[in-house]
Amino acid sequence: MGKGVLFGGGKPPKSASLMGNDEQHETYKLEQKERFYASRRRGGGGEDEEEEKTRARKRITKSIKRGAFTGLTLKGGVNVFAVLSRYLRGKTTREQLKAREAFEDAVKFSVFVGSFAGAYVTSDEVLAWKFGAEKTKRYRAFVSGVVASPSFLLAGAKPNYSLASYLSLKALVLMSRVGAKSENERVRSLFRVANWEHADVAVVTGSAVVILGCFILKPEAVRGAYGAFLDRHCGKTKRQVEALRELCFLPENDPEGKGEEMFREYCERTAIVLNKTGSLSAAKKDEMLRAIQRGGGGGGVKLPYSRDAVYRKFFMNDANPIEHFLAFVKDSWGTSFISHVPIYVFPAILLHREKLLKDPKLLGKLFAGIARSSLFLTVYCALAWQGPDVLGRLTKKVTPTTLVCGVPLAGAATFIEKKYRRGELATYCLDKSLESVVISMLSWGYIPKSWKDKRLDVLLFAFAAGTICMCYDRKRESFRSNYLNVFDFILGNRGHSRHKIRHVGSYEILFQPPSVVDLDALLLDNNTNTNDASFADNKKSAVKSRLSEGKGIAN
Secondary structure: OOOOOOOOOOOHHHHHHHHHHHHHHHHHHHHHHHHHHHHHHHHOOHHHHHHHHHHHHHHHHHHHHHHHHHHHHHHHHHHHHHHHHHHHOOOOHHEEEEEEEHHHHHHHHHHHHHHHHHHHHHHHHHHHHHOOHHHHHOOOHHHHHHHHHHHHHHHHHOHHHHHHHHHHHHHHHHHHHHHHHHOOHHHHHOHHHHOOHOOOOOOOHHHHHHHHHHHHOOOOHHOOOOOOHHHHOOOHHHHHHHHHHHHHHOOOOOOOOOOHHOOOOHHHHHHHHHHOOOOOOOOHHHHHHHHHHHHOOOOOOOOOOHHHHHHHHOOOOOHHHHHHHHHHHHHHHHHHHHHHHHHHHHHHHHHOOOOOHHHHHHHHHHHHHHHHHHHHHHHHEEEEEHHHHHHHHHHOOOHHHHHHHHHHHHHHHHHHHHHHHHHHHHHHHHHHHHHHHHHHHHHHHHOHHHHHOOOOHHHHHEEEHHHHHHHHHOOOOHHHOOOHHHHHHHHHHOOOOOOEEEEOOOOOHHOOOOOOOOOHOEEEOOOOOOHHHHHHHHHHHHHHHHHHOOOOOOO
């Protein structure tokens, strides 16, 4: 780890391991701050000044190296796994494997993270040196984050609103946590809704309306890596998804009286196509064709199947809800498990390295985390198909309305995940739903298309970077111990002496387009020693006492 928190060098106090995480961090910052002040009071020259400059240079160099290493490990590992997956699926040509694109993507992300870390630390050190650490402590982290934000341009030549909007939402979440603990009653009441116990489940449920509704009815609004992810895990073929979209928009009461004829033609055509693609058995296809023939092909004769019955035949294999649910989970859980491996394993390797092989408990927690998140995704998709079926049985219809009102049932799967993981899912699903809304508004002309290529994503990222860095420096408790250790490692703070990985994956690694990944894949949990709280309080009080008396700790 880096030598100094922000202000001074030297090794951490020997008592650090006995102190609570927050107390340890604050006490150590006070000690290093006093070292810095003592050096300035002695004239800021000679050996002390040179030592301070050397410390700052080392911190900047280490932050660049560690940032680049972290970015390359995360993004590179995920991309290598993606290339291997494509190879195992039988894709062997250079265009199919996309190995070169994966390599360039990892390098760009590594450069981006390293540049951001270096720019942030440099700005932090310069502001503290030129204008005084104590005078600038309230705003220095925010300004440094904003100053470092142009490094976002290195993540890719095209605008990347996906990552920028996600980080902006993360910044708003941190602000809500700070606001919920404000001394001002009005501020607390403003953020009270955001801290409701099941707000995360409500957000995931509401986002399903947009995400899954667009996936079926307006697929161009859910595209890129995220669209490919849904294609892979929805449990149905692309032809089935297209057939469902056609069924939803099929008119029931055509002005010319051709609604029933169009429905019959749809059933005949779809039965033949799904049979050829392996989605419908030959027996069920023949059953559908015989029903059409018994109708005589006349426009006035109705099929013996309602539209909700056709939905079950074509998309649920004519099974009852329980049978379809169990079959879906059985067939899809393995695919979901494999997809979750990289977003759990690579952060674990980065943090634990050889410990991962020596400690069986870590491997057990890693496997449990992958299994839990895999089950969530599988159940989420299974319930998304059950919802429209339930409404179809009640209304005997399959329309865009019944589809959109049925898919939110998928949100109930969120309860499978642990509480802290639900917040991650809620933030990500909200981000993706907003992205789909913006894309739809662009296609409808509500947003000028000229805005599409403007780098407004950098402005969003600047807000996110400034806010997150300010909370990291001034309101560390707002992170709930999520990625404090990762920030400490990259930005040069000492961080906590005792910690363990919180085995939580991060979907955005898989969903984001090239050069996009979020460091929430490294969610950590600190092991605070509460038994030594009195010792930490005494230590902290002693440090503050010496500062108030004008005595230098370093002296």
